[in-house]
Amino acid sequence: MTVESTAARTQRRSAASGKAGTSRGRTAAKKTAQAADSAPAEPQLVQLLTPEGQRVSNPEYDGYVASITPDELRGLYRDMVLTRRFDAEATALQRQGELGLWASLLGQEAAQIGSGRALNDEDYVFPTYREHGVAWCRGVDPANLLGMFRGVNHGGWDPNSNNFHLYTIVIGSQALHATGYAMGVAKDGAESAVIAYFGDGASSQGDVAEAFTFSAVYNAPVVFFCQNNQWAISEPTHRQTRVPLYQRAQGYGFPGVRVDGNDVLACLAVTKQALERARRGEGPTLVEAFTYRMGAHTTSDDPTRYRGDDERAAWEAKDPIARLRAYLLAETDTNEGFFEELETESEALGKRVREAVRSMPEPDKFAIFENAYADGHALVDEERAQFAAYQASFSDGEGV
Numbered sequence: 001m002t003v004e005s006t007a008a009r010t011q012r013r014s015a016a017s018g019k020a021g022t023s024r025g026r027t028a029a030k031k032t033a034q035a036a037d038s039a040p041a042e043p044q045l046v047q048l049l050t051p052e053g054q055r056v057s058n059p060e061y062d063g064y065v066a067s068i069t070p071d072e073l074r075g076l077y078r079d080m081v082l083t084r085r086f087d088a089e090a091t092a093l094q095r096q097g098e099l100g101l102w103a104s105l106l107g108q109e110a111a112q113i114g115s116g117r118a119l120n121d122e123d124y125v126f127p128t129y130r131e132h133g134v135a136w137c138r139g140v141d142p143a144n145l146l147g148m149f150r151g152v153n154h155g156g157w158d159p160n161s162n163n164f165h166l167y168t169i170v171i172g173s174q175a176l177h178a179t180g181y182a183m184g185v186a187k188d189g190a191e192s193a194v195i196a197y198f199g200d201g202a203s204s205q206g207d208v209a210e211a212f213t214f215s216a217v218y219n220a221p222v223v224f225f226c227q228n229n230q231w232a233i234s235e236p237t238h239r240q241t242r243v244p245l246y247q248r249a250q251g252y253g254f255p256g257v258r259v260d261g262n263d264v265l266a267c268l269a270v271t272k273q274a275l276e277r278a279r280r281g282e283g284p285t286l287v288e289a290f291t292y293r294m295g296a297h298t299t300s301d302d303p304t305r306y307r308g309d310d311e312r313a314a315w316e317a318k319d320p321i322a323r324l325r326a327y328l329l330a331e332t333d334t335n336e337g338f339f340e341e342l343e344t345e346s347e348a349l350g351k352r353v354r355e356a357v358r359s360m361p362e363p364d365k366f367a368i369f370e371n372a373y374a375d376g377h378a379l380v381d382e383e384r385a386q387f388a389a390y391q392a393s394f395s396d397g398e399g400v
């Protein structure tokens with residue numbers, strides 16, 4: 001018997017007997033609250049590399065990574081290390097006042113690099129605001145990701161140059177954009193696929209539910225890649241759902257799979273399978289990458305207010321980079337020189353990004369009033385005039 005069915009029946013009984021205010025009703029309500037507060041037992045997930053870096057066999061997914069070479073494995077490792085280095089640099093830049101905000105992906109490198117490297121060039125990506133590793137795989141210059149976080153532009157890259165849409169902060173909305181785009185891809189008769197990234201918290205949004213419905217009935221070639229990093233700011237996943245997230249797909253009529261989100265090989269294999277299904281015209285798949293947000297939600301958040309250090313320590317033992325390093329050292333001809341060169345490359349990347357951010361041009365202060373209406377608007381004119389007066393009120397005439 002599941003937690004869900006027990007709680008649902010308890011609620012129905014209270015409502016039917018009209019005893020919501022009685023002690024029996026209160027007990028039932030208390031039990032329901034307790035059920036929502038406790039995490040259910042977790043099901044198995046697809047894993048090809050254990051946290052210790054041992055390769056384990058999975059007959060369904062082995063074939064997707066069977067031909068991977070040591071060089072390609074080192075490539076995945078390099079992607080993860082450079083992404084983590086870039087992310088650390090961005091966090092530091094925010095702390096130095098160079099960025100207004102940063103949303104770190106620390107801990108989610110395998111989920112993003114594994115899925116990002118599963119994509120073909122023609123496939124199209126709809127990210128959240130945290131997909132820095134996927135952006136890296138698509139060839140978007142990391143420095144370009146920082147303009148919005150510095151507040152000097154609205155995105156900083158042309159989505160169609162790399163088939164990587166602009167970051168989306170409205171939680172879950174890109175699942176609908178991806179679905180609509182995928183329906184268009186199918187109508188065009190193209191053989192590419194679309195992937196929508198979102199978080200565990202986004203799975204509670206109506207937009208995601210609508211995207212699941214539409215993509216299912218239209219058989220749209222879209223992969224829903226949910227990074228379950230256990231938290232939606234301070235809200236734990238188990239308070240958002242009574243079933244493991246990947247099982248939601250079943251109700252919409254398409255497959256769902258839970259993968260070890262800290263295992264880059266498993267993420268690669270599972271995403272490849274889902275993309276191939278989509279390209280074959282077999283419709284959507286929900287991938288739930290079970291991972292952990294090791295840092296704060298953003299630099300504006302303080303996770304010590306709502307979670308303990310022991311939780312992070314448990315996930316550090318499952319670090320995605322450490323396990324691939326262990327595998328490379330034990331099972332391939334990778335030598336220390338590779339890691340040393342990568343360290344040098346990481347530092348150079350950090351330096352380049354730092355310099356690029358500091359030299360980003362200041363935007364025209366009045367640009368915000370342009371492009372709202374093709375022919376102008378009296379209200380916008382009034383606001384522009386007010387803003388100009390405000391700027392002129394500073395003694396040096398330079399504004400803020």
Ligand SMILES: Cc1ncc(C[n+]2csc(CCOP(=O)(O)OP(=O)(O)O)c2C)c(N)n1
Pocket residue numbers: 130169170171198199200201202203229231232233293297
């Ligand atoms: C529609 C909407 N509601 C609320 C917010 C505020 N908000 C920003 S991030 C966030 C939590 C998202 O959690 P999750 O989907 O798990 O993604 P994560 O940040 O953990 O990667 C919320 C509620 C928002 N940006 N958009």
Ligand SMILES: [Mg+2]
Pocket residue numbers: 199200201227228229230231232233
């Ligand atoms: Mg989350």
